[in-house]
Amino acid sequence: MWRTTTRAARTWPYLLPALFFFVGWQLWPIVRALWISFTSFSFLLDDSPESAKFIWFQNYVDAVKDPLVRSGLWHAAVFTAIFLPGMIFLPMVMAVLVDRVHNKKAAGVYRLILLIPAMMPGPLGIGPINYMLVNVFHLYDVTNQPTWLGATNLTFLSLALMEWWWGLGFHTMFYLAGLSTIPKELYESARVDGASEWRIFWNITFARLRPILLVLVVLRFGTAFALIDEYILTGGFDRSRPTYTWTVYMWDTAFQLGDQNRGYAATIGWIGTIGMLGVVLWLFYVFRNKD
Amino acid sequence: MARQRRSTPQRRLPWGSIAKHGILISTCGVILFPLAWVLLLSVKSLPDAYTNRIWPHHFDFGSYHRALTAIDTLPQNFENSIVVTVATMVITTTIAVLAGYALVHLPTPGKRLILGIFVASLFVPSRVTGLISIWEIQDRLGLINNTWGLILPYQTLALAVSVFIMRGVFETIPKELPESARVDGASSFMILLVRNGVIVVVITNFIAAWGEWLLANTLTNDQEKRTLTVVLASANAGFGQWLWPTMAAMYVIAILPGLLAFAFAQRWYLRGLQEGALKG
Incomplete structure (x- = not known):
């Protein structure tokens, strides 16, 4: 007993700082938001969530009927569907190619160049991509440039292009780490057996990369479906635009609209979160080890 | 023949x-x-x-001159960004190294549970869903519209990933090493072994804090309290009044610190990534 106590006393000073911030500003806020979502807390009417009325699932009933919640979830899903395949498979192709470069120096240079965009602040990329599409590729003219990115159906594709550019190198590194664990003899013996390159890729490379693929799919699904910065920056709070997703609607409700109904905003946030968790569990099920 | x-x-x-x-x-x-x-x-x-x-x-x-003078708060915003980012890098890296060490080399009760919660948090959009409550906490602490106050929620931007990475790095060190290091009092030797992993964590936190927009935009109101990313991104997105070269100059100013840091640390960063930071 004494032993475990002294042991714990030795350990906790190391762990407590991390747990303090993690619980205080990450775990507690979402739990607290769940509680707020059961109240009618409006920031301009009530002093605190405690003084607001506890209304059980009324917010959820309202939210499910709310067309803005529905379209917000739908738009977020559309963007995720456009964004995800490119963000998963382009880096995989790059990693397989870089892994086959035998010259160490050349492989290092490729890695470095691919990684450069990852060092930049994401939300700032909007300016340059606007510039490229307007002035370099002439897809839009100067008169409609400030609004076009938020207003058309090409919005999501443009944002996806930006994110692909940004994340290509970083995700390639993940795959390369996975590829480096595959013993080279596996390839050689497969070639000796006369297996085609496609079969080798499918049965050895792809099979071995599956755990990394799962992690990346889940993580990127999360970032894409809960994206908010780029939407607000490109589309603002214009409801007619596809960028008015559930995350933007939540922000708008909590900090701008009417009485700032934060109970309802928390509900929107939690509906999005529940939807995401559902998909994540489904992904884990799809990718489960079938052997 | x-x-x-x-x-x-x-x-x-x-x-x-x-x-x-x-x-x-x-x-x-x-x-x-x-x-x-x-x-x-x-x-x-x-x-x-x-x-x-x-x-x-x-x-x-001349565009650089125009960019720096067009928004008169820009030097202040630049300073704000540096303060917040450096504090985040230093604090998060320190606590992540400590936690990673405890999770591998110390007899921590509930090790798996703690690690599991950290990993699970990666799959939850806590920054978005928890935003309302983060605002509430900051408000209670009197830190709304306070640049230094941003440092608190910024700790969590990459904390889970950082702990996960450091755990992976410490796993590559044999269990006996910390014991003997403690006997010799050579804890600095340990830091040397995990150096590349630490660089990865530092850079990860730099990117997260320097480019953060949502929290900074929500928790601060006055332009002189805001970070460079918030001010520039708003200027960038509604840039009708901006001339292209001026906008480009602002962009270069904003990305330069990241590129310089990367150019400086890339060797250790690449090594750190390969060493196990990504394998955990």
């Missing part, structure tokens, strides 16, 4: 290799092209900027 046999496969053009390097080089081109374009744009004179010439007729560095 023997010589001929050896030279036959060499005479065939290595199409596979050409295609491989071709794809890689063109991808690198796609990566570098926008950057080069923005960099060149920032030193173009106005007439050059509105024609399609890639290389400017004559160089004009």
Whole structure:
């Protein structure tokens, strides 16, 4: 007993700082938001969530009927569907190619160049991509440039292009780490057996990369479906635009609209979160080890 | 005869290799092209900027001056960003190293549970869903519209990933080593072993804090309290009144710290990534 106590006393000073911030500003806020979502807390009417009325699932009933919640979830899903395949498979192709470069120096240079965009602040990329599409590729003219990115159906594709550019190198590194664990003899013996390159890729490379693929799919699904910065920056709070997703609607409700109904905003946030968790569990099920 | 046999496969053009390097080089081109374009744009004179010439007729560095003077709070915003980012990098890295060490080399009760919660948090959009409550906490602490106050929620931006990475790095160190290091009092030796992993964590936190927009935009109101990313991104997105070269100059100013840090630390960063930071 004494032993475990002294042991714990030795350990906790190391762990407590991390747990303090993690619980205080990450775990507690979402739990607290769940509680707020059961109240009618409006920031301009009530002093605190405690003084607001506890209304059980009324917010959820309202939210499910709310067309803005529905379209917000739908738009977020559309963007995720456009964004995800490119963000998963382009880096995989790059990693397989870089892994086959035998010259160490050349492989290092490729890695470095691919990684450069990852060092930049994401939300700032909007300016340059606007510039490229307007002035370099002439897809839009100067008169409609400030609004076009938020207003058309090409919005999501443009944002996806930006994110692909940004994340290509970083995700390639993940795959390369996975590829480096595959013993080279596996390839050689497969070639000796006369297996085609496609079969080798499918049965050895792809099979071995599956755990990394799962992690990346889940993580990127999360970032894409809960994206908010780029939407607000490109589309603002214009409801007619596809960028008015559930995350933007939540922000708008909590900090701008009417009485700032934060109970309802928390509900929107939690509906999005529940939807995401559902998909994540489904992904884990799809990718489960079938052997 | 023997010589001929050896030279036959060499005479065939290595199409596979050409295609491989071709794809890689063109991808690198796609990566570098926008950057080069923005960099060149920032030193173009106005007439050059509105024609399609890639290389400017004559160089004009006035855009940098205009960018820095057009928004009069910009030096303050730059300072705010540096303060918040450096504090986040130092604090998060320190606590992540401590936690990673405890999770591997100390007899921590509930090790798996703690690690599990950290990993599970990666799959939850806590920054978005928890925003309302983060605002509430900051409000209770009197830290709304306070630049230094941002440091608290910023700790969590990359905390879970950082702990996960440091745990992976400490796993690569044999269990006996910390014991003997403690006997010799050589804890600095341990830091040397995990150096590359620490660099990865530092850079990860730098990117997260320097480019953070949502929290900074929500928790601060006055322009002089805000970070560079918030002010520039707002200026960038609604840039109707901005001239292209000025905008490009602002962009270069904002990304330069990241690129310099990366150029400086890239060797350890790449090694850290390979060493196990990504394998955990």
